[in-house]
Amino acid sequence: MIDFTMRQKEIMNILAKHEPITAEQIADMLGVSKGTLRSDLAVLVMTGQIEAKPKVGYFLANKVGQGYPLHMWQDKLVKDIQGVAVTVQSNTTVNDAVITMFLEDVGSLIVVDGDHYLEGVISRKDLLKVTLGNPQASSMPVHLVMTRKPKIYVIEGDKSVYEAAKKLIYYEVDSLPVVKKETDIQKVKVVGRITKTNIVKALIDLQSEVR
Template sequence: MIEFSARQLEIVDIVQKNEPITAEQIAEMLGVSKAAIRSDLAVLAMTGYIDAKPKVGYFRGNSVKRDGISSQLNTLLIKDIQGVPVVVQETASVHDAVIQLFLENVGTLMVVNQDGFLVGIISRKDLLKVTLGNPNASTMPVHLVMTRQPNIVTVSPEDTVLEAARKMVHFQVDSLPVVKRDNHSNLLVIGRITKTNMTQLLVDLAMEV
C-alpha cells in the first residue's frame, strides 16, 4: 500500500473540499509554488486519488470515492439502517408462517417465544422443504422445522454495517436478526438487516460521491 506524504494527503483534502480546483489554487492554499507540488499531483493522479480535466482543474479520483464508501460502511452502525423485525411465535403453525411470509413479503421469519426472545429462524426454503409432498405439514408448529441456536447468525445494533455484510456473505444468508442480549444471555429481537437494506445503502452512498 502506498504511503502518502503529509502534503499529498493535504492536497487530497483540498481537492475534496474545493473541486474543481486548479494547480495554482492548490499551491496558493499550501503556500508553495506550483512547481513544488507538480510531483505530488502526478503521484496522486497516477494512483487515482485525484483526477484532472484540462482547462477545468482537479477533482476527486475514483480511489477517494471508493475509500469514502468503505469508510462509511465501517462507521455506519446497524441501528442506523435496521428495519422492523418480522417475527412469528414458536407456537404458530407452518401454515400461519407461510401466510405471514407472503403478507410481509420477506424471505425469513424470526421465531420468538412468548417473551419476545429469539429461539429460531425459518426461511422460505425451510417452509418449502417441509410442505412439499407432506399434506400434514401445514398444521405442524414452526418450532419443529426452524433453525435453532447456535446455528443462528445475529448482529447487535452497535455492530458496523460492514460486519453485517461480511456475515451475510460468509454464512450465505439474506437477512440477519438484530438482537440485544439481556443479563441471562437471552436475545431480544429489536430489528432486522437485509440484503435490500444493504443494496439501498450502497446506492445512496454511491449517489453521494
C-alpha cells in the same frame, strides 16, 4: 487490512481483464446467479475497490478506497439502517407461517417467544421441505422445523454495516436478526433485522452524500 472473500477476489480479477462489465456477465463467468453476487458487489463498491455506472457496468476504481472510504461504513451502524423484524411465535402453524411470509414478502421469519427473545429462524426452504408430499404439515408448529440457536447468525445494532455485510456474505444468508444482548448471555432480544436490500439502499444513500 480488508479480508476479501475468494469470490470477491475473483470478481476483481475479472474486472481487471474485462472492465467495464455487467453483473450478468460477471455472474455467467463465475457460474452463479446475479442475485448471488449482489452483496459481493455492494461490499466491493462500498470499500472503494470497484465502481459502477448505470448502463455501463462495473470497473476497477481509479484510486482504491477513494470513492467510498471504509471508515464511512464502519461509522454507519446497523441500527441506523435496520428494518422491522417479521416475527412469529414457536406455536404458529406452518400454514400461518406461509401466509405471513407471503403477506410480508420476506424470505424468512424470525421465531420469538412471548417476550420477543430469539428462539429460531424459519426460511422458505424449510417450509417447502416440510410441506412437499406431507398433507399434515400445514398444522405443524414451526418449532418442529425451524433452525435453532446456535445455528442462527445474528448481529447487534451497534455493529457496523460493513460487519453485517461480511456476515451475510460469509454465511450465505439473505438477512440477519438484529439483537440486543441481555444479562443472561443465553438470551438475546430481537429488535429488528438487516437484509442485503437494506445494505444496498444504504450504499445508494451514501453515494448521494459522497458525490
